[in-house]
Amino acid sequence: MNGRATLIASALEARLRAHAPYSHFLVGAALEAADGRVFTGCNVESASYGLTICAERTALFKAISEGARGFARIAIAAESPSLTPPCGACRQVLRDHCAELEVILCNPRGESKVFQLSELFPHPFHDQMLS
Numbered sequence: 001m002n003g004r005a006t007l008i009a010s011a012l013e014a015r016l017r018a019h020a021p022y023s024h025f026l027v028g029a030a031l032e033a034a035d036g037r038v039f040t041g042c043n044v045e046s047a048s049y050g051l052t053i054c055a056e057r058t059a060l061f062k063a064i065s066e067g068a069r070g071f072a073r074i075a076i077a078a079e080s081p082s083l084t085p086p087c088g089a090c091r092q093v094l095r096d097h098c099a100e101l102e103v104i105l106c107n108p109r110g111e112s113k114v115f116q117l118s119e120l121f122p123h124p125f126h127d128q129m130l131s
Protein backbone atom coordinates (compact mmCIF):
# COMPACT_ATOMS: atom_id res chain seq x y z
CA MET A 1 0.00 0.00 0.00
CA ASN A 2 1.38 3.40 -0.98
CA GLY A 3 1.07 6.28 1.48
CA ARG A 4 -1.41 9.07 0.89
CA ALA A 5 1.46 11.54 0.53
CA THR A 6 3.01 9.46 -2.26
CA LEU A 7 -0.28 9.26 -4.11
CA ILE A 8 -0.82 13.01 -3.75
CA ALA A 9 2.68 13.67 -5.11
CA SER A 10 1.95 11.45 -8.13
CA ALA A 11 -1.34 13.26 -8.84
CA LEU A 12 0.34 16.68 -8.60
CA GLU A 13 3.06 15.52 -11.00
CA ALA A 14 0.51 14.06 -13.45
CA ARG A 15 -1.38 17.37 -13.39
CA LEU A 16 1.60 19.05 -15.03
CA ARG A 17 1.17 16.73 -18.03
CA ALA A 18 -2.43 17.87 -18.66
CA HIS A 19 -3.31 18.83 -22.20
CA ALA A 20 -5.73 21.68 -21.49
CA PRO A 21 -5.21 24.40 -24.11
CA TYR A 22 -8.91 25.39 -24.05
CA SER A 23 -9.83 25.52 -20.36
CA HIS A 24 -6.31 25.94 -18.98
CA PHE A 25 -7.61 23.91 -16.05
CA LEU A 26 -5.01 21.28 -15.24
CA VAL A 27 -6.06 18.11 -13.45
CA GLY A 28 -3.98 15.12 -12.39
CA ALA A 29 -5.03 11.81 -10.88
CA ALA A 30 -3.21 8.88 -9.31
CA LEU A 31 -5.14 5.64 -8.81
CA GLU A 32 -3.82 2.92 -6.56
CA ALA A 33 -4.76 -0.62 -7.57
CA ALA A 34 -5.27 -3.48 -5.12
CA ASP A 35 -1.95 -4.99 -6.29
CA GLY A 36 -0.12 -1.78 -5.27
CA ARG A 37 0.46 -0.41 -8.76
CA VAL A 38 -0.24 3.30 -9.25
CA PHE A 39 -1.74 4.55 -12.51
CA THR A 40 -1.64 8.25 -13.22
CA GLY A 41 -3.77 10.30 -15.58
CA CYS A 42 -4.32 13.87 -16.69
CA ASN A 43 -7.11 15.60 -18.56
CA VAL A 44 -6.70 15.53 -22.32
CA GLU A 45 -8.82 18.11 -24.11
CA SER A 46 -10.00 18.00 -27.71
CA ALA A 47 -10.56 20.79 -30.22
CA SER A 48 -14.00 19.17 -30.42
CA TYR A 49 -14.60 20.03 -26.76
CA GLY A 50 -17.01 17.21 -25.90
CA LEU A 51 -14.36 14.60 -26.66
CA THR A 52 -12.25 15.76 -23.74
CA ILE A 53 -11.43 13.11 -21.16
CA CYS A 54 -10.93 13.85 -17.49
CA ALA A 55 -7.83 12.94 -15.51
CA GLU A 56 -9.70 10.39 -13.40
CA ARG A 57 -10.99 8.38 -16.35
CA THR A 58 -7.60 8.55 -18.07
CA ALA A 59 -6.05 6.94 -14.98
CA LEU A 60 -8.82 4.37 -14.61
CA PHE A 61 -8.81 3.32 -18.26
CA LYS A 62 -5.03 3.03 -18.24
CA ALA A 63 -5.30 0.77 -15.18
CA ILE A 64 -8.06 -1.43 -16.62
CA SER A 65 -6.25 -1.78 -19.93
CA GLU A 66 -3.10 -2.86 -18.09
CA GLY A 67 -5.03 -5.64 -16.33
CA ALA A 68 -5.46 -4.03 -12.90
CA ARG A 69 -8.68 -4.91 -11.05
CA GLY A 70 -9.82 -3.60 -7.68
CA PHE A 71 -8.79 -0.16 -6.46
CA ALA A 72 -8.04 1.22 -3.03
CA ARG A 73 -7.84 4.95 -3.53
CA ILE A 74 -7.44 7.81 -5.93
CA ALA A 75 -5.81 11.22 -5.47
CA ILE A 76 -7.12 14.07 -7.63
CA ALA A 77 -5.08 17.26 -7.98
CA ALA A 78 -6.27 20.60 -9.35
CA GLU A 79 -5.97 24.27 -8.53
CA SER A 80 -9.28 25.97 -7.78
CA PRO A 81 -10.60 28.12 -4.90
CA SER A 82 -11.96 24.99 -3.22
CA LEU A 83 -10.72 21.42 -3.70
CA THR A 84 -11.88 19.91 -6.99
CA PRO A 85 -14.11 16.82 -6.75
CA PRO A 86 -14.60 14.36 -9.65
CA CYS A 87 -17.33 15.21 -12.17
CA GLY A 88 -20.50 13.14 -12.37
CA ALA A 89 -19.29 11.03 -15.30
CA CYS A 90 -16.09 10.12 -13.46
CA ARG A 91 -18.02 9.27 -10.29
CA GLN A 92 -20.15 6.81 -12.26
CA VAL A 93 -17.22 5.19 -14.04
CA LEU A 94 -15.16 4.94 -10.84
CA ARG A 95 -18.19 3.33 -9.14
CA ASP A 96 -18.45 0.84 -12.00
CA HIS A 97 -15.07 -0.55 -10.96
CA CYS A 98 -15.01 -0.05 -7.21
CA ALA A 99 -17.91 0.24 -4.79
CA GLU A 100 -15.55 1.39 -2.05
CA LEU A 101 -12.86 3.86 -2.96
CA GLU A 102 -11.05 6.48 -0.94
CA VAL A 103 -11.00 9.78 -2.84
CA ILE A 104 -8.28 12.22 -1.86
CA LEU A 105 -8.74 15.75 -3.19
CA CYS A 106 -5.62 17.88 -3.19
CA ASN A 107 -4.02 21.00 -4.64
CA PRO A 108 -0.53 22.43 -5.17
CA ARG A 109 -0.96 24.59 -2.05
CA GLY A 110 -0.64 21.50 0.13
CA GLU A 111 -4.33 21.25 1.03
CA SER A 112 -6.12 17.92 0.93
CA LYS A 113 -9.34 16.29 2.06
CA VAL A 114 -10.41 12.64 2.07
CA PHE A 115 -13.84 11.33 1.09
CA GLN A 116 -15.34 7.96 0.35
CA LEU A 117 -16.72 7.56 -3.17
CA SER A 118 -20.02 6.42 -1.57
CA GLU A 119 -20.32 9.87 0.09
CA LEU A 120 -19.75 11.67 -3.19
CA PHE A 121 -22.00 9.32 -5.17
CA PRO A 122 -24.56 7.96 -2.70
CA HIS A 123 -27.25 6.40 -4.94
CA PRO A 124 -25.41 4.87 -7.89
CA PHE A 125 -26.78 3.06 -10.86
CA HIS A 126 -24.77 -0.18 -10.84
CA ASP A 127 -24.28 -3.52 -12.53
CA GLN A 128 -26.55 -5.51 -10.15
CA MET A 129 -29.51 -3.58 -11.55
CA LEU A 130 -28.92 -5.05 -14.99
CA SER A 131 -29.62 -8.70 -14.09
Ligand code: THU
Pocket residue numbers: 020023025026027042043044045052053054055056084085086087090
Ligand atom coordinates in the same frame (compact mmCIF):
# COMPACT_ATOMS: atom_id res chain seq x y z
N1 THU B 1 -11.69 17.88 -15.43
C1 THU B 1 -11.04 16.77 -14.97
O1 THU B 1 -10.08 16.30 -15.58
N2 THU B 1 -11.49 16.20 -13.83
C2 THU B 1 -12.46 16.71 -13.03
O2 THU B 1 -12.78 16.12 -12.01
C3 THU B 1 -13.13 17.97 -13.41
C4 THU B 1 -12.85 18.45 -14.79
C5 THU B 1 -11.19 18.54 -16.63
C6 THU B 1 -12.01 18.41 -17.86
C7 THU B 1 -11.60 19.63 -18.63
O3 THU B 1 -10.41 19.34 -19.36
C8 THU B 1 -11.24 20.66 -17.57
O4 THU B 1 -11.06 19.92 -16.37
C9 THU B 1 -12.30 21.73 -17.36
O5 THU B 1 -13.54 21.18 -17.16
